[in-house]
Amino acid sequence: MMQKLDDLFTQFQSELKDCKNKQEILNLKPKYLGKKGEISNILKSLKDATAEQRKEIGPKSNEVKQNIEQLCAKSLQNFEIEEINQKLAKNKIDITMTNSVKEMGLRSTGYHPVTLIQREVEDIFLSMGFEILDGPHIEDDYHNFEALNIPSDHPARDMQDTFWFKDSVHLLRTHTSTIQVRGMEMEGRKPPFKFVGPGKVFRCERTDASHEMVFHQIEGMMVGEDVSVSHLIYFMKTLLSQIFKKDVEVRLRPGFFPFVEPGFELDIKCLICGGKGCSVCKHTGWVELLPCGMVHPNVLKYGNIDTDKYNGFAFGLGLDRLVMMKYGIDDIRHLHGADLRFMTQFHSF
Numbered sequence: 119m120m121q122k123l124d125d126l127f128t129q130f131q132s133e134l135k136d137c138k139n140k141q142e143i144l145n146l147k148p149k150y151l152g153k154k155g156e157i158s159n160i161l162k163s164l165k166d167a168t169a170e171q172r173k174e175i176g177p178k179s180n181e182v183k184q185n186i187e188q189l190c191a192k193s194l195q196n197f198e199i200e201e202i203n204q205k206l207a208k209n210k211i212d213i214t215m216t217n218s219v220k221e222m223g224l225r226s227t228g229y230h231p232v233t234l235i236q237r238e239v240e241d242i243f244l245s246m247g248f249e250i251l252d253g254p255h256i257e258d259d260y261h262n263f264e265a266l267n268i269p270s271d272h273p274a275r276d277m278q279d280t281f282w283f284k285d286s287v288h289l290l291r292t293h294t295s296t297i298q299v300r301g302m303e304m305e306g307r308k309p310p311f312k313f314v315g316p317g318k319v320f321r322c323e324r325t326d327a328s329h330e331m332v333f334h335q336i337e338g339m340m341v342g343e344d345v346s347v348s349h350l351i352y353f354m355k356t357l358l359s360q361i362f363k364k365d366v367e368v369r370l371r372p373g374f375f376p377f378v379e380p381g382f383e384l385d386i387k388c389l390i391c392g393g394k395g396c397s398v399c400k401h402t403g404w405v406e407l408l409p410c411g412m413v414h415p416n417v418l419k420y421g422n423i424d425t426d427k428y429n430g431f432a433f434g435l436g437l438d439r440l441v442m443m444k445y446g447i448d449d450i451r452h453l454h455g456a457d458l459r460f461m462t463q464f465h466s467f
């Protein structure tokens with residue numbers, strides 16, 4: 119009987135060698151180890167064996183069972199490894215391949231022109247000692263209106279067509295002026311300070327050549343003792359001449375914005391026609407670039423700033439308009455059109 123077990127194991131080994139896949143191994147296993155398998159058959163005949171024989175045959179059959187079990191597991195594992203290797207070979211990606219994008223006829227892209235100009239503006243303000251702050255797109259009534267001196271009955275709310283959330287409290291910010299409020303709220307912030315805050319803003323309005331529902335602004339604020347309109351003009355002129363790489367002419371006109379007093383519209387002499395008049399400047403020779411002014415005392419009070427001691431200026435610059443002026447683009451909708459023929463003109467890596 120012991121011989122039978124040895125023969126059985128030899129037979130198993132040769133059959134295992136012939137297995138060509140996992141399924142064949144899985145089928146082979148019960149043939150030997152199953153309830154009606156070969157080993158069970160041998161054990162069944164034990165009833166005819168002597169006590170002496172049983173003592174030997176028990177451990178021996180267990181040993182053979184274990185060996186079969188182990189060999190099956192090992193073969194299965196080998197097949198699995200082989201499968202994985204085959205898959206890897208089939209789906210090989212050669213990460214050392216360069217120029218593949220061009221070879222495949224794809225275009226490599228660059229940064230969006232608004233991103234480029236935003237970075238440029240940030241760099242200029244950083245060099246003038248401003249901090250760069252950020253703020254959320256989803257705002258509440260307080261940060262977008264109330265703390266900027268626009269109470270709920272104020273007509274200026276109608277000037278800004280707002281995307282409201284269903285709760286009537288939250289909204290998509292209509293201007294980056296919210297960053298002024300959040301900047302003043304920041305823990306430990308005390309005058310003097312100056313910061314800018316760039317980002318997307320949202321207005322519920324019809325789109326045309328100069329209006330979009332989503333556009334970009336950069337907000338700026340400087341608070342300290344004896345801040346004046348001449349500071350404002352100085353920083354704006356420095357910014358604009360660095361961006362346009364030449365001296366630019368600016369002018370201030372009185373403008374009404376609830377968060378500044380006095381408020382101004384800062385115009386820039388049209389860079390497309392040089393002041394002679396064209397469609398971009400609506401034939402006036404000047405392009406309205408940004409609203410600005412001296413921060414309204416109410417806004418400073420909301421920011422817990424002592425208005426007897428400090429004052430400041432603030433401005434909100436439209437980044438899309440700046441891109442349009444810089445590159446001579448006559449329709450803001452190009453900026454959101456995702457047309458690669460347009461976008462890839464602004465390469466800079």
Ligand SMILES: [Zn+2]
Nearest residue numbers: 388391396399
């Ligand atoms: Zn013009």
